[in-house]
Amino acid sequence: MGLGTAYVAGFHWALERDAACIIQMDTDFSHSPDYLPQFIQRLNDHEVVVGSRYVRGGKLDPRWSGWRYLLSWWANSVWVRVILGLQVRDATAGFKCWSRRALEQIPLDNIIxxxxxxxxxxxxxxxxxxxxxxxxxxxxxxxxxxxxxxxVPIKLEAAWRVLEIRWRLGALGNTSARVESA
Ligand SMILES: Nc1nc2c(ncn2[C@@H]2O[C@H](COP(=O)(O)OP(=O)(O)OP(=O)(O)O)[C@@H](O)[C@H]2O)c(=O)[nH]1
Ligand SMILES: [Mg+2]
Structure with a gap:
């Protein structure tokens, strides 16, 4: 049914089973499980840990085509940054560790x-x-x-949805996110 519905169902499943830490990752081996011990450990002093391609030390597979690279660069560094003003460098990252508290705060059922x-x-x-x-x-x-x-439909959704997210959620106010990289 798509990535969003699958993740929201998975997050609820984990929360209902008293998980203290919830990890999301791609299952096509783009995300190496080698990172997990380090990520989980850093959840002691953070509420979300993002596995990032675009901070110092991050790297993309050289097998990526120029187009794929350009699309990812455009999405992260231009489109999402300009419209949403995000502080995270890898806004489309699918490798994240969430503390239970973090996922409990976010209204998962309102995600479109x-x-x-x-x-x-x-x-x-x-x-x-x-x-x-x-x-x-x-x-x-x-x-x-x-x-x-x-x-193509998923790419198109991404392009216009970013505008819709800004319109729908922009009014949530500017709580000061504390984004660090290491
Ligand atoms: N359960 C579920 N998982 C999904 C669905 N769509 C995507 N996924 C998961 O999301 C991950 C990311 O989707 P991909 O199609 O690999 O997207 P991508 O990694 O950006 O693109 P590629 O580099 O071409 O693999 C996949 O590895 C799956 O684990 C879905 O409809 N249901
Ligand atoms: Mg993939």
């Missing part, structure tokens, strides 16, 4: 984004709710299995 722009809406909400966010560098490997779901 369903394609990969879901990650952007969650990042925006995390900042709007003033969560303590830490971005840690990762190496993002190209998918090892499966097929991409990055279709």
């Amino acid at each position: 984004s369903n394609g990969y722009v879901f990650q952007v809406e969650m990042a925006y909400l995390a900042e709007k709710y003033g969560l303590r966010i830490l971005e840690l560098p990762i190496y993002f490997e190209d998918r090892r299995i499966g097929k991409s779901k990055m279709s």
Whole structure:
């Protein structure tokens, strides 16, 4: 049914089962489980840990095509940054650790984004709710299995949804997000 509905269902599932820490990651091996111990440990002093391609030390698989790189750069560094004013460098990151408290604060059932722009809406909400966010560098490997779901409709949703997110959630006010990178 799409990324957004799947993640919201998964988050509820974990919260109902008393999880203290909830991890989201792609299952095509773009996100290495090697990072998990470090991420979980840093959740002691942060509420959200983001596995980031775009902080110092972060890296993209050189097998990425020029187009794919350009699209990701445009989405993160231009479109999302200008319209939403996010502090996180990797706004479309799908590798995140959430503390229970963080996910309990965010009204998950109000999230509308369903394609990969879901990650952007969650990042925006995390900042709007003033969560303590830490971005840690990762190496993002190209998918090892499966097929991409990055279709034209999903890209189009991402483009206009960012505007809609700003319009719908911009009024939440500017709580001072504390975004650090290491
Ligand atoms: N449960 C569920 N998971 C999904 C759905 N769509 C995407 N995912 C997950 O989200 C991850 C990211 O989607 P991808 O299609 O790989 O997007 P991407 O990593 O940006 O694109 P590629 O680099 O081409 O793989 C996937 O690895 C899946 O684990 C969905 O409809 N349901
Ligand atoms: Mg993938």
